[in-house]
Amino acid sequence: MIKDQTSSEELKQLLNSYSNENTDFWSFRDRAEREHTHVYFQYPAMMVPKMQGQLIAAVRKVAPGTNHIFDPFVGSGTTMAEAMMQGLNFTGQDINPLAILICRAKMGPFYDQILQKKLGIIINAARNDHNTKIDIDFPGRDKWFQPKIAIELSHIRKAILNEAELWCRRFCWVALAETVRLTSNSRTSTFKLHIRSEDDIKKRDATISPINIFETITKRNLTSLAKQKKTLKDKGLIVDDQYRGYVEIKHCDTAKPAYNVNSYDLLVTSPPYGDNGTTVPYGQHSYLPLQWIDLKDIDDTVGAEWLKTTKEIDSRSLGGAKDKALEAASDVQGQSKSFRQIMAELKDEPKDRSVRVAAFYRDLNNCIDPILTSLKPKAYMIWTVGNRRVGNHPIPIDQILIELLNARGAVLVTRLQRAIPTKRMALRNKSSSTMRSEVVLVMKKGDE
Numbered sequence: 523m524i525k526d527q528t529s530s531e532e533l534k535q536l537l538n539s540y541s542n543e544n545t546d547f548w549s550f551r552d553r554a555e556r557e558h559t560h561v562y563f564q565y566p567a568m569m570v571p572k573m574q575g576q577l578i579a580a581v582r583k584v585a586p587g588t589n590h591i592f593d594p595f596v597g598s599g600t601t602m603a604e605a606m607m608q609g610l611n612f613t614g615q616d617i618n619p620l621a622i623l624i625c626r627a628k629m630g631p632f633y634d635q636i637l638q639k640k641l642g643i644i645i646n647a648a649r650n651d652h653n654t655k656i657d658i659d660f661p662g663r664d665k666w667f668q669p670k671i672a673i674e675l676s677h678i679r680k681a682i683l684n685e686a687e688l689w690c691r692r693f694c695w696v697a698l699a700e701t702v703r704l705t706s707n708s709r710t711s712t713f714k715l716h717i718r719s720e721d722d723i724k725k726r727d728a729t730i731s732p733i734n735i736f737e738t739i740t741k742r743n744l745t746s747l748a749k750q751k752k753t754l755k756d757k758g759l760i761v762d763d764q765y766r767g768y769v770e771i772k773h774c775d776t777a778k779p780a781y782n783v784n785s786y787d788l789l790v791t792s793p794p795y796g797d798n799g800t801t802v803p804y805g806q807h808s809y810l811p812l813q814w815i816d817l818k819d820i821d822d823t824v825g826a827e828w829l830k831t832t833k834e835i836d837s838r839s840l841g842g843a844k845d846k847a848l849e850a851a852s853d854v855q856g857q858s859k860s861f862r863q864i865m866a867e868l869k870d871e872p873k874d875r876s877v878r879v880a881a882f883y884r885d886l887n888n889c890i891d892p893i894l895t896s897l898k899p900k901a902y903m904i905w906t907v908g909n910r911r912v913g914n915h916p917i918p919i920d921q922i923l924i925e926l927l928n929a930r931g932a933v934l935v936t937r938l939q940r941a942i943p944t945k946r947m948a949l950r951n952k953s954s955s956t957m958r959s960e961v962v963l964v965m966k967k968g969d970e
């Protein structure tokens with residue numbers, strides 16, 4: 523027990539020593555670049571890779587047995603790639619099928635030379651396809667894609683489907699997803715689906731070619747993959763073009779009972795901040811790219827029902843189901859004083875605001891027991907969270923999370939504050955005033 527407290531104290535001192543030397547240290551202002559496979563796709567609210575790497579390394583200094591990392595909201599796999607860089611085992615899960623695809627493409631294998639040849643064949647086949655049929659159909663297709671764009675995207679899709687190797691198709695689907703993001707009629711300045719002006723659509727239609735964009739993206743991603751492989755290889759972490767450690771990515775809802783019990787040494791995660799209905803809709807952002815991808819190549823849990831509407835994935839995510847949210851959040855009120863206070867403040871606001879907040883915290887609370895069950899006793903946890911406002915009310919997710927975890931015997935080791943130096947929060951939309959800093963909570967699970 524005494525040794526335990528010592529290691530928490532050591533970790534706190536170590537982490538605080540960085541910011542004592544440089545108060546801006548955790549902002550990673552000049553170190554927020556995304557390299558290696560982190561560049562594959564513009565996923566919303568991505569974490570800063572080097573910061574996560576530094577946090578993991580700090581925990582390993584005080585707890586050298588740390589071997590298996592868990593991220594229950596894995597997103598585009600920032601934690602996964604950093605865990606791999608340190609030669610660790612990793613388990614990640616997410617409810618968004620696109621997140622699963624990106625992670626599975628990023629985890630390898632790293633057959634860069636074969637990939638280069640295969641990409642040449644795929645791009646050639648797409649360029650030589652003169653069929654004018656559009657291969658996919660869904661409500662709103664013609665609103666979101668100009669016919670010329672949809673025809674070229676069909677050529678790329680067909681060429682990928684003809685590739686025999688799943689690992690190669692996954693790499694290509696991610697590049698196609700990014701191509702769709704850049705060539706659809708939805709604005710790229712926001713994560714929500716938001717149609718461009720007619721003028722803008724006309725101008726773009728004359729100049730952009732999905733095949734050219736796909737080619738550029740595959741080249742960039744291939745270079746990144748080769749760099750990542752080299753870095754891993756230099757560290758002795760590649761055998762037969764595969765990562766030497768264990769990496770597992772699961773498509774599931776973190777609020778459901780845990781698959782594994784007492785399994786992971788360290789949690790490193792960034793849950794949604796409670797604004798997926800409003801400013802950071804992970805599912806909506808993924809909706810158009812997923813229409814073009816063969817869902818079977820992602821996971822056998824993913825079928826067309828995940829794309830029933832533009833809101834389907836978000837409605838299955840934290841805070842997505844609003845039914846009886848206020849009643850269901852009474853559990854959370856019992857465990858968090860800060861949550862009780864915020865619900866009291868929201869009483870006089872339009873009802874949908876308190877329902878939104880209640881739905882999100884009901885679901886976040888439902889994730890905590892499964893997460894703690896998955897971790898080994900006394901495991902450290904690193905939660906990166908962002909406070910936001912609803913109406914004029916700041917919602918302190920950091921404080922609420924601390925209280926919900928305290929209620930289950932976990933303790934706070936330290937709390938680091940960081941400014942968000944980049945535009946990765948879609949700062950051009952309304953969220954800019956609500957999200958400018960993040961908090962990193964370092965916590966420790968209790969004995970059980």
Ligand SMILES: C[S@@+](CC[C@H](N)C(=O)[O-])C[C@H]1O[C@@H](n2cnc3c(N)ncnc32)[C@H](O)[C@@H]1O
Binds near residue numbers: 616
């Ligand atoms: C802040 S993002 C994670 C971003 C990630 N750290 C990165 O760097 O890309 C939060 C993630 O939580 C996922 N999510 C939301 N509700 C979920 C649930 N019930 N179960 C699992 N994942 C969920 C979203 O799909 C999203 O990918």
